[in-house]
Amino acid sequence: MNKRTRFVILLVVLAVCFAFLWPSISWYVGTPKEVQALALGSLQNIKDYATAKASEDVLEIKASAQKDTKAPLDEKYSWIEKDVAKSYKDMDKKVPSPLTTGDVLDAYSNEQEFLNVFQARYRDEILKAKKRYENSVKLGLDLSGGMNIIVKADLDAAVKNQQGTETGQNSEELKKKAMEQAIETLSSRIDRFGLTSPVIRQQGDDRIYIEIPGAAQADAINTIIMGKGILNFRLVDSNATTAFQNYYAQHAASTLNADGTLADPSIIPEDCEIMGQYEKDDYGLDERVGYLVVKKDIALDGQHIKSAEVGTDNLTNRPEVDFVLDSEGAEIFGKFTGEHKGENLAIVSDNKIKSSARINDAITGGRVAITGFGLEEAQNLQKVLQTAWLNVPLSVESQQVIGASLGKKAIRQGILAVVVGLGAIMLFMLIYYKGSGINACVAQILNLYIMFSVLSAFNMTLTLSSIAGMILTIGMAVDASVIIFERIKEEMHDGKSRAASIAAGFDNAFWAIMDSNITTFIAAIFLSQLGTGSIQGFAVSLAIGVISSVFTGLFVSHLMFDFDTDVMHKKTISISWRIK
Amino acid sequence: MIHFSRAFLPCAAASTLIIIFGVVGFFVRGVNFGIDYKPGLIEEVRVAPAVMDITYSGSANVTFDMTGTKADIVISGTGAENETKEFKFADNATVDALAASLNSVDGIKVTVNSYGESATSELFANSAASNKLGPTAYRLYSAGKIDAQTADVRDALASVSGVSIKQLGSGNGTSFQIRMADDGSGNTGKQLQETVVTKLAEKFGADNIAVVKTDFIGSNFSRTIALQSMILLGATIALIWLYSAIRFHWDFALGAVIALLHDSLMMMTFIVWTQMEFSTMTVAAILTIVGYSINDTIVILDRERSLLPVMDTKKFNDILDQALTDTLSRSIITTVTTMFAAASLYVFTTGDIKNFALALLVGLTSGCYSSIFISSGFISATRRNWKPEYGIHHSLKMHKGVLDTSVSV
Numbered sequence: 001m002n003k004r005t006r007f008v009i010l011l012v013v014l015a016v017c018f019a020f021l022w023p024s025i026s027w028y029v030g031t032p033k034e035v036q037a038l039a040l041g042s043l044q045n046i047k048d049y050a051t052a053k054a055s056e057d058v059l060e061i062k063a064s065a066q067k068d069t070k071a072p073l074d075e076k077y078s079w080i081e082k083d084v085a086k087s088y089k090d091m092d093k094k095v096p097s098p099l100t101t102g103d104v105l106d107a108y109s110n111e112q113e114f115l116n117v118f119q120a121r122y123r124d125e126i127l128k129a130k131k132r133y134e135n136s137v138k139l140g141l142d143l144s145g146g147m148n149i150i151v152k153a154d155l156d157a158a159v160k161n162q163q164g165t166e167t168g169q170n171s172e173e174l175k176k177k178a179m180e181q182a183i184e185t186l187s188s189r190i191d192r193f194g195l196t197s198p199v200i201r202q203q204g205d206d207r208i209y210i211e212i213p214g215a216a217q218a219d220a221i222n223t224i225i226m227g228k229g230i231l232n233f234r235l236v237d238s239n240a241t242t243a244f245q246n247y248y249a250q251h252a253a254s255t256l257n258a259d260g261t262l263a264d265p266s267i268i269p270e271d272c273e274i275m276g277q278y279e280k281d282d283y284g285l286d287e288r289v290g291y292l293v294v295k296k297d298i299a300l301d302g303q304h305i306k307s308a309e310v311g312t313d314n315l316t317n318r319p320e321v322d323f324v325l326d327s328e329g330a331e332i333f334g335k336f337t338g339e340h341k342g343e344n345l346a347i348v349s350d351n352k353i354k355s356s357a358r359i360n361d362a363i364t365g366g367r368v369a370i371t372g373f374g375l376e377e378a379q380n381l382q383k384v385l386q387t388a389w390l391n392v393p394l395s396v397e398s399q400q401v402i403g404a405s406l407g408k409k410a411i412r413q414g415i416l417a418v419v420v421g422l423g424a425i426m427l428f429m430l431i432y433y434k435g436s437g438i439n440a441c442v443a444q445i446l447n448l449y450i451m452f453s454v455l456s457a458f459n460m461t462l463t464l465s466s467i468a469g470m471i472l473t474i475g476m477a478v479d480a481s482v483i484i485f486e487r488i489k490e491e492m493h494d495g496k497s498r499a500a501s502i503a504a505g506f507d508n509a510f511w512a513i514m515d516s517n518i519t520t521f522i523a524a525i526f527l528s529q530l531g532t533g534s535i536q537g538f539a540v541s542l543a544i545g546v547i548s549s550v551f552t553g554l555f556v557s558h559l560m561f562d563f564d565t566d567v568m569h570k571k572t573i574s575i576s577w578r579i580k
Numbered sequence: 581m582i583h584f585s586r587a588f589l590p591c592a593a594a595s596t597l598i599i600i601f602g603v604v605g606f607f608v609r610g611v612n613f614g615i616d617y618k619p620g621l622i623e624e625v626r627v628a629p630a631v632m633d634i635t636y637s638g639s640a641n642v643t644f645d646m647t648g649t650k651a652d653i654v655i656s657g658t659g660a661e662n663e664t665k666e667f668k669f670a671d672n673a674t675v676d677a678l679a680a681s682l683n684s685v686d687g688i689k690v691t692v693n694s695y696g697e698s699a700t701s702e703l704f705a706n707s708a709a710s711n712k713l714g715p716t717a718y719r720l721y722s723a724g725k726i727d728a729q730t731a732d733v734r735d736a737l738a739s740v741s742g743v744s745i746k747q748l749g750s751g752n753g754t755s756f757q758i759r760m761a762d763d764g765s766g767n768t769g770k771q772l773q774e775t776v777v778t779k780l781a782e783k784f785g786a787d788n789i790a791v792v793k794t795d796f797i798g799s800n801f802s803r804t805i806a807l808q809s810m811i812l813l814g815a816t817i818a819l820i821w822l823y824s825a826i827r828f829h830w831d832f833a834l835g836a837v838i839a840l841l842h843d844s845l846m847m848m849t850f851i852v853w854t855q856m857e858f859s860t861m862t863v864a865a866i867l868t869i870v871g872y873s874i875n876d877t878i879v880i881l882d883r884e885r886s887l888l889p890v891m892d893t894k895k896f897n898d899i900l901d902q903a904l905t906d907t908l909s910r911s912i913i914t915t916v917t918t919m920f921a922a923a924s925l926y927v928f929t930t931g932d933i934k935n936f937a938l939a940l941l942v943g944l945t946s947g948c949y950s951s952i953f954i955s956s957g958f959i960s961a962t963r964r965n966w967k968p969e970y971g972i973h974h975s976l977k978m979h980k981g982v983l984d985t986s987v988s989v
Contacts, residue, residue: 033645033652034656034663035662037656408648412648413928413933414933417925417929421922422921428917432913464933468861468864468865468925468940474921476875479879479910482910508886511882515827516874516875516878516879516882517875519874519875519878520872523816523820523871523874526816535860535863542868
């Protein structure tokens with residue numbers, strides 16, 4: 001490879017790294033604290049915030065327009081001009097200039113539409129920040145503080161649920177089993193929600209301790225814990241549903257009590273109940289889209305589901321949710337679907353209907369495919385099916401946010417240690433290897449830069465143990481340079497020229513560096529796959545560091561030497577006090 | 581050429597002695613297991629007066645954020661303008677001054693309980709409390725006002741069984757680590773914690789205790805993690821052996837692995853005799869050294885491998901000596917530079933990570949030493965009967981690429 005190609009490769013690598021690093025930089029440096037606080041709140045909070053702020057603004061503009069429709073638009077609302085202009089164009093009208101408050105209001109057909117524009121603006125700003133946070137390096141609980149939660153599992157209720165299905169086991173054993181299941185389900189749920197390095201331990205007999213590093217994302221946690229796992233399939237009574245809907249249309253205000261129960265239970269058959277059907281809205285929150293009347297009898301309990309995944313229909317290529325039932329479930333489901341061909345089946349989770357589907361035919365094999373929706377909806381449903389078969393009722397007993405001061409101290413110490421350590425190493429390299437030491441220093445700095453960007457790219461959590469991994473990497477990155485420089489010195493002892501010494505030095509050092517780094521890499525990968533918690537964090541940063549240090553040590557440093565030889569026309573190497 | 585090979589035997593003997601010493605220590609003194617491995621409660625408390633109570637009444641979401649040089653009030657959400665108000669300690673040197681400044685923020689009320697004239701830089705918060713301000717007071721404590729000794733804390737907790745107390749830091753930064761074993765009596769962490777706080781409050785006053793950190797762990801978790809750590813360490817070393825056996829020769833690979841085991845045992849000896857806390861961070865330190873020391877060893881083995889077919893000598897030890905001499909400056913420089921990093925970690929950090937750095941320093945020394953004397957010593961022992969004519973034979977069997985990489989020597 002010639003130098004230009006290598007230089008371009010280097011630039012591409014650095015640019016890609018910068019792109020990875022960007023969300024972290026903009027979150028930690030560029031996002032004001034108050035926006036951070038909002039972005040870390042729940043989606044419901046963001047929705048409330050956007051709605052409140054939007055109505056405030058709309059009221060202000062309306063008030064100003066009421067006083068004087070010719071009043072010029074306040075400076076802070078100048079962003080809306082673009083949207084107003086678009087709106088005028090859609091109406092085939094000339095865009096008035098300069099815009100007055102009256103013109104702005106005229107651009108929208110109703111207040112809701114106007115409100116939505118403001119709401120979207122506030123919402124998007126916060127959601128964008130939230131996205132930046134999600135794509136940035138997170139600090140572990142030991143560095144940032146974070147949240148820990150103690151969850152109490154209602155084992156007595158779990159045992160009660162189990163009675164009749166499994167006899168011969170005493171309740172103590174059942175409780176132990178239920179607890180194990182609760183912990184396992186919580187662990188896998190937390191994993192699936194993409195939270196990094198969570199710690200989940202049993203505390204006492206019936207409590208689960210969950211520790212989530214980084215700023216507390218309360219809504220994610222609540223989804224995990226409060227997702228009660230009461231999932232079942234129920235038959236939709238279509239006649240009753242139609243009857244109910246007719247009644248509801250006529251008596252919209254008096255049909256339901258404030259708590260969602262029916263004011264007059266006689267309007268639906270006795271063996272049925274009404275439930276809301278929910279879809280995800282713009283905020284990812286459940287939004288009720290209507291009501292269905294379903295049978296009280298459960299057709300199939302969610303615990304018979306063994307797995308669920310999103311696939312595509314072979315014929316139409318549309319997304320479908322496939323799930324597999326255990327043998328008992330398959331039998332129940334086969335019998336049930338055979339008896340109710342042509343009717344609708346509702347999937348109910350936490351007393352919310354998440355989906356309803358028509359039974360076209362008897363499904364006997366225990367493999368079920370549900371079709372008829374978009375990919376996103378399919379994914380949501382798959383999540384519901386997969387997370388919801390926990391049958392131990394859980395409640396949050398205490399939810400504690402660990403103060404950040406201790407973490408801040410740890411960060412200060414960690415940064416100081418890395419900086420001083422790195423500084424001492426670089427100073428040593430400059431003194432010992434003179435001019436060539438600069439190459440080693442550049443390699444070191446790039447190495448740290450690449451490591452951070454990869455950590456950022458994989459949304460990794462930075463903990464004290466991953467800092468330890470970095471320190472080791474700093475030591476090893478310098479090792480590659482030392483091996484190469486020592487080799488180059490030997491070549492120069494043999495009287496070779498600058499270019500020949502450098503070429504031979506790199507060639508001879510290559511396998512020593514590769515072998516030593518590959519063995520370390522093997523160890524690191526192995527640990528990162530099997531280890532947990534702090535060991536995993538350490539192993540991952542070590543594995544990343546090994547790759548980036550080989551790249552900077554061999555590739556970048558070599559390029560710098562060649563650049564000096566060919567472009568700067570250097571004839572000698574400044575690499576030692578003894579060799580001139 | 582330095583005759584390292586002469587030191588092989590004495591070094592092997594010395595190392596064996598040290599390791600035996602470690603094994604003895606293991607049985608005599610035992611390992612000081614940390615919270616990860618021993619169920620119970622660890623609580624870090626500071627004895628200091630609560631000088632300031634901050635409350636907030638209003639509809640916005642307000643948090644209080646303090647670093648060493650400033651305090652931030654972050655206001656967000658509905659009902660107020662979003663903003664971050666910054667209060668530099670340089671401008672608000674005393675607690676009274678800071679309280680006056682904070683009181684100027686809408687809805688925030690600060691009361692100074694005592695020590696109004698003390699420096700703001702000494703303030704710290706109770707870490708267990710959420711920094712979200714509300715009607716319940718968020719308290720700030722001032723360090724260095726009460727002179728509490730480990731003996732006082734021990735005295736306060738005398739009636740609680742199975743408690744050990746350790747002082748962390750010194751001067752104004754003093755905190756006490758209180759440790760209680762989970763005696764299996766069914767006490768929850770909360771109960772244990774309450775006992776500790778109540779007893780301390782009786783002794784020092786309820787307003788003078790700040791909990792900095794609490795950690796409670798039940799018994800099941802610690803068993804799994806201890807077993808897992810052992811398996812991981814063993815499996816990692818086995819994998820490293822496998823790769824080196826493919827790349828080098830079986831006795832080279834075994835030499836490398838013996839050096840690794842040597843380093844791990846050396847560190848354990850150190851940990852056992854200093855009674856340093858053995859936590860997951862310690863396991864990480866041992867793994868770090870395993871990863872690091874293999875580097876060292878492989879570089880030397882690589883040199884031995886490349887010298888093998890080209891050196892004109894009658895004795896295998898000459899090859900080892902030459903390889904060790906060639907790589908000596910590299911071994912030392914690399915170890916020294918990594919020690920810079922580890923030493924700076926040791927100097928600037930506290931607690932777990934300080935222990936980690938100390939274990940690392942021991943491991944680095946041992947790693948450098950074992951790469952030179954132990955792994956090569958082992959190889960020398962397996963090749964006692966080596967003759968020059970084997971050399972070519974072995975090297976060819978070993979690795980085809982050897983000749984390409986050794987042209988220069």
